[in-house]
Amino acid sequence: MQCIVLGSGGMMPMPQRRLTSLALRHAGRVYLFDCGEGTQLPYKELHVGLRALTVVATTHLHADHVLGLPGLLMLRAQMPDPPPLTLLGVPGLRRFIEHVRADLGMFINYPIQVIEWSGDPQAPAYRDDQVTIYWQPLDHRVLCLGYRLEEHERPGRFDPAAAARLGVPCGPLWGQLQHGSEVLLSGGAIVRPEQVLGLPRRGRHVAFITDTAPCAGLQPLLRAVDLAFIEGMFAAAEQADADEKRHLTAIQAAQAARRAEARRVILVHLSPRYDAAAAQALGVEAAAHHPLLEVARDGLLVELPLPD
Numbered sequence: 284m285q286c287i288v289l290g291s292g293g294m295m296p297m298p299q300r301r302l303t304s305l306a307l308r309h310a311g312r313v314y315l316f317d318c319g320e321g322t323q324l325p326y327k328e329l330h331v332g333l334r335a336l337t338v339v340a341t342t343h344l345h346a347d348h349v350l351g352l353p354g355l356l357m358l359r360a361q362m363p364d365p366p367p368l369t370l371l372g373v374p375g376l377r378r379f380i381e382h383v384r385a386d387l388g389m390f391i392n393y394p395i396q397v398i399e400w401s402g403d404p405q406a407p408a409y410r411d412d413q414v415t416i417y418w419q420p421l422d423h424r425v426l427c428l429g430y431r432l433e434e435h436e437r438p439g440r441f442d443p444a445a446a447a448r449l450g451v452p453c454g455p456l457w458g459q460l461q462h463g464s465e466v467l468l469s470g471g472a473i474v475r476p477e478q479v480l481g482l483p484r485r486g487r488h489v490a491f492i493t494d495t496a497p498c499a500g501l502q503p504l505l506r507a508v509d510l511a512f513i514e515g516m517f518a519a520a521e522q523a524d525a526d527e528k529r530h531l532t533a534i535q536a537a538q539a540a541r542r543a544e545a546r547r548v549i550l551v552h553l554s555p556r557y558d559a560a561a562a563q564a565l566g567v568e569a570a571a572h573h574p575l576l577e578v579a580r581d582g583l584l585v586e587l588p589l590p591d
């Protein structure tokens with residue numbers, strides 16, 4: 284699983300820092316989180332893979348999070364027979380997409396499914412044979428959603444000694460058991476996978492959170508994730524500004540992640556007021572509150588290994 288930071292800025296795209304967008308690439312699919320103006324540029328430059336783009340999860344209807352969608356949707360229509368695309372977001376996303384398609388006369392040659400926030404944080408936003416994506420409402424000036432992507436559990440480790448004890452000959456039957464199917468031995472006995480496999484092993488968990496004041500929704504999203512992308516919009520000196528605009532300071536992001544025992548934190552959605560040096564200083568003040576924290580830069584690629 285690869286996490287690729289296409290942009291790390293908030294509010295407006297800057298010459299030196301593009302708007303926050305995260306591509307999560309896994310087993311032939313790309314799950315994109317937020318799509319601010321100009322996202323198609325880093326998407327192309329970093330060769331993320333347009334045909335693989337499967338889901339675009341948007342946090343809220345502010346320009347710096349969705350204005351890149353029309354361009355990306357049109358770019359995706361440049362190839363023959365693109366696969367269907369799923370868009371996740373708040374109520375109003377469907378209307379935005381319908382209007383922009385109609386008003387701009389956009390040519391789209393693939394089905395687009397829009398799934399809007401249901402109001403139920405227990406119901407997953409999206410699920411396929413690899414991952415489940417959960418969502419939670421946050422606390423911003425408009426309805427804003429945070430996301431948590433969970434890779435499905437894998438079967439437990441195969442125990443060859445247990446298989447031998449049960450009389451399963453080494454060969455294709457081992458593979459069937461490893462893939463969760465029971466097998467029939469030549470003597471008539473049935474061996475079930477749970478007799479030869481350890482406990483299921485959890486997959487990788489990643490959180491994507493931006494544009495929020497501290498709120499209850501943060502903890503379930505961040506709980507023990509392997510990697511959390513969280514906004515670090517402001518330095519602690521700008522706390523009043525952060526409170527008024529309903530954003531997190533870098534320190535508040537670090538503290539929320541630590542409370543939830545998130546293993547690693549990467550700060551995104553940095554204010555355009557910070558140049559590269561100031562952004563690093565932001566990371567230094569936040570790193571005192573979380574043991575494994577860094578500030579994102581555009582193009583950052585993180586290979587996320589399995590937890591075991």
Ligand SMILES: [Zn+2]
Pocket residue numbers: 293294345347348494552
């Ligand atoms: Zn924003």
Ligand SMILES: [Zn+2]
Pocket residue numbers: 343345423494
């Ligand atoms: Zn916003």
